Amino acid sequence: MTGSPFGRRLVRPSPARGRAEKGLWSSKRRRPRRRTTRSPTVRRPRGDDPRGGDTGLRTFAAPAVVPALVPGDRAPAGALAVVLTVLPPLCAPHGWVRSIRGGSIGGVTDSVLPTVVTADRVIAAAAPRIFELIADPAHQPRWDGNDNLAEAQDPRRVRGTGEVFTMLLTSGGVRANHIVEFEEARRIAWLPSEPDNEPPGHLWRWDLVPLDDGRTRVTHAYDWTNLTDEKRLVRARATTPDKLRASLDRLAELAEAD
Template sequence: MGMRQVSATRVINAAPGVIFDLLADPAKHPVIDGSGTVVAAVGEEGRRLKLGDRFGMDMKMGLPYKIRNTVVEFEEGRLIAWRHFYGHRWRWQLKDLGDGRTEVTETFDWSTARIGLLLEWVRFPGKNLKSIRATLERLDKMFPAPA
């Protein structure tokens, strides 16, 4: 991990394609979000993201706001990342374990942010790591281990 990145990894009991479909559908982001800040996709119902796509989200961190993201990394079934106007990225990497399970890594990367020092000053990296872990926990609960 780089100096301006935090991430967490978890093995999820679902195939990479199933998980990628959730990540590539902005309307599903509130379902998996562990931060409690993602409220809803703005006009994104039924849309599947690809490289270069822009998508809007209704957010709430104390006060409600809207954010516009751009997909900046994309490999079908393996990698998707988006950034917003300040430049920091949310990256998802999926590794097929070959047995119906997937190793999922979510990363908050502020190495490309225009306000990197401000993000550190307000302690976003640590808060975001906590949220990443909560998101992976939610994802894990969506796909329980077979009995």
């Protein structure tokens, strides 16, 4: 019942209002569920970690459209480059992989490549004999398997870290090699650079391990993990184990012949 200037009249409550007052359902309009477009997810499989840990399962959102990129190419300016092949954490040794610089997102493209290249073989000679051929720049053009070295400009034998020896290249260029690791008859490593310039970061290393029978296991390595000169990336990627093996084979011929 309600009051009216024309008298009393009966007002019937609406069904919706009655049900709302009884708590049966809300009289408020329900908002339609908003439809959203979700990006696809990329999962990487769970695997065994060589270091004994768990690689875990990672899920991350990837753009619905990823431009097709050829490994080694740079991402187009302003485009989003996503690496779909993700290595699990702790599954690779230091320096094993590297994202090549280039592109527009933090300077990273889609290329993931090994940055430490190695080759090894057993040489039928004593470690001091082999080490002498490596540490003396005058002998290096004799065992260079890629014919890059012409002659040593300063043929003094290397004796420790901090020394620099200079080599003339077959292309006519000059390389100053900075010794950064040295252990007599066991290990030697150097960082090459142009004269009067800082080394760009790639490194050549030799490791010698004497065996019981008088022979020596020799490991030759090229490490470009810290290479900063993008002009050298193409050649760094082209340095493969077979090229290192060529130098090892020539070194073995020299050490075993004398």
